[in-house]
Amino acid sequence: MNCDRELEVWRAVDSRHWPERCDEELRAHVAACADCADVVEVASALSEEHAAAMRSAHVPASGAVWWRTQLRVRLDAARTARRAMYMIQAAVVVAALAIVAAIGGFAWVPGVLMNVKWNVPLIVALAAPLALAPVALYFAVTED
């Protein structure tokens, strides 16, 4: 199915040695071998096409690609952080509602709320962690 000399023939075509600078024996082999004749046909055409494509390739400068890559990495990191923040905020809201429900539900229990002296510092101390949790999480998960 495959001839052992295909690589040799491809190298001759790719290095532009085919057919003039190849020895007679290789040319005779290609004339007699259908596989190698196919290699010559295909490799000659694709090698020309490759050279043309390489000439017409106008790729952006490496610095620009690096800069865009870094920008996207940062944007992705920010998106990931935002997603985590939304999830935590949702969890905080659920927790707050649960606390309110629990307090409401057990408010009748003597000694639970009656013994607590509700004042501003106590309320701030209880509310602050809930308010600051998303901010703390943002700084914890962001890459920068």
Place this chain on the structure above:
Amino acid sequence: MDVFSIVMRETTLPDLERQAASEAGASLPMDEETFRAFYDRTARPVWAYLSKITGDTQLADDLLQEAYYRFYRARTVYEDESHRRNSLFRIATNLAHDSGRRRRRGRDVELPGDDADPKDLPVDAGTADRAAARTDIRRALAQLKPSQREMLWLAYAQGSSHEEIAEVLGLTRGSVKALLFRARRKLADMLRGGPK
């Protein structure tokens, strides 16, 4: 002992981080210098590959940027050059497949051989015969299956080995050999004006 301490003193923090990441089996992202050097070596072949397998130079421009972004995120910094290159071509191939699927879903079109109709392609510097030959190869490539185009381009335009093609296309070496044989025979017949 002295030599060891000198080496230790010259070891920078990034070196230590790399060493630690390497020992842990993890990898750090490529630094700018390495990335840019690798890009300069590979961007044109990747663009040529993308433009030939998608048949669209504009799309090749977009996919090129995306391929390098994904390659950077893949963090293949500790692999050798050959694996790194194959990994990049594998990413480019997958992107081309995805864009092909999207295009087929969006509008039921056949992949063109290139942006322009081959008959309208300008003759740049070559002779009329060479231009005609290039028209023939573009038309013939357009009639092949995407996988055949990819395989033939990698093998005969870029000179990739069967192992490298297998790594890029996610096939076994044996499959590559058999599929490449069939694709080559088909293209050769088309170029000779034989059976399609």
